[in-house]
Amino acid sequence: MAKAPLIFTYYIAAPVEKVWDGFVSKEANQKIFMGADFELDLKPGGAMTWSGPSKDGKPMRYVTGEVLRAEPPKLFEYKFGMGDGAVMSRVKVELTPETEAVKVVVTNDVWAEDDPAYAQNADG
Numbered sequence: 534m535a536k537a538p539l540i541f542t543y544y545i546a547a548p549v550e551k552v553w554d555g556f557v558s559k560e561a562n563q564k565i566f567m568g569a570d571f572e573l574d575l576k577p578g579g580a581m582t583w584s585g586p587s588k589d590g591k592p593m594r595y596v597t598g599e600v601l602r603a604e605p606p607k608l609f610e611y612k613f614g615m616g617d618g619a620v621m622s623r624v625k626v627e628l629t630p631e632t633e634a635v636k637v638v639v640t641n642d643v644w645a646e647d648d649p650a651y652a653q654n655a656d657g
Contacts, residue, residue, distance in 0.1 A: 538642035539654050544634040552628055552635045553606035569595055575603050581611060597621075612643070620648045 545552050555561045562571035562583065569583040581598030597618030602610040607628050614621035623643040629636040644651050 536644035536646070536648075536651055538640055539651075540641075541639045543637040543639075544631070545637055546634045549606045549628055549630045549635050552637060553609075556609055556626055557603075557605075566595075573600070575600060575605075577602060581613065614648070615650055620645045620650075622648055622650065 545555075555565070557573055557575055559571045559573070563569060566583055569585045572580065572582045572584075574580050577600055579600040581596075581600060582594060583596040584592060584594045587593040594616055596613055596615060598611050598613035598621075599618075600609075600611050601623070602608060609626040610624065612621040612623045621643075622641055622645070625638075625640045625642075627638045627640075629638075641654055
């Protein structure tokens with residue numbers, strides 16, 4: 534049985550370009566993900582990786598992804614998986630400027646039955 538999509542909606546009081554940068558810039562991702570090194574090739578088929586030190590200090594890959602679609606500054610779609618990305622799901626980020634904020638809708642779907650990230654992400 535297919536897992537239900539996870540859909541999160543946020544409103545961020547900032548210009549849409551700044552919100553977009555929060556999803557795609559190295560600097561913003563390092564702040565959000567506690568210093569993880571973020572690399573992104575923002576084109577269809579482009580690689581996305583978050584990496585950094587493991588508990589024993591050796592380098593490790595935290596998350597592996599692939600860009601599916603990018604339409605700055607309104608749509609960013611990618612697939613990602615923990616570690617080497619052997620098991621992946623899809624994420625679609627839609628940004629819609631509104632009167633005083635940007636509406637951000639994040640849809641995470643196409644889950645594998647054995648994806649351990651589902652339970653973590655389902656908790657919000």
